[in-house]
Amino acid sequence: EDQVTQSPEALRLQEGESSSLNCSYTVSGLRGLFWYRQDPGKGPEFLFTLYSAGEEKEKERLKATLTKKESFLHITAPKPEDSATYLCAVEETSGSRLTFGEGTQLTVNP
């Protein structure tokens, strides 16, 4: 059974204080790993897809990286508007549906 574990559960940063969120996964074969952002009271919003170890994707202050066992979402010089819950999800090569982690709730204080 696919497993996705995100850490930490919650993270508080000061504006400008860079950090990383972790997503560890266990699958028999990884087809893709996906990062989403979810604002309170809203549906998740797609951010990145990573397919193979060593791959990196960037968007503004966010950079996602992938190894064979985990993915990191690096946040450089965050701003208060980056505050949200960040979800990761994995899809197995068998084509099974996405398995989501429980998310990391990020708060960036001004």
Add this chain to the structure above:
Amino acid sequence: IAGITQAPTSQILAAGRRMTLRCTQDMRHNAMYWYRQDLGLGLRLIHYSNTAGTTGKGEVPDGYSVSRANTDDFPLTLASAVPSQTSVYFCASSLDWNTGELFFGEGSRLTVL
């Protein structure tokens, strides 16, 4: 504005009542999904549809049914609601079934008393 529309936004329902959550997309996506999101459990797939006319069971399908009569609509029905179905329900779509790039609606908050 293109996207997914869910209705109702929130609903309080007595146990035993029948309820249908509506979902419409205007992106001409082939695949659609229903998830429930609960604190401590994350997003869990209830049912999905790879294309109009087909549906499949997800991780937690019991007590729910879906239909996909056309590309745009994917209603979720609770035949006889129970308190454990209190949750936030999200409808999502993707261009095809084999992509993890999902577009989500704003959610429907359901409380079953």
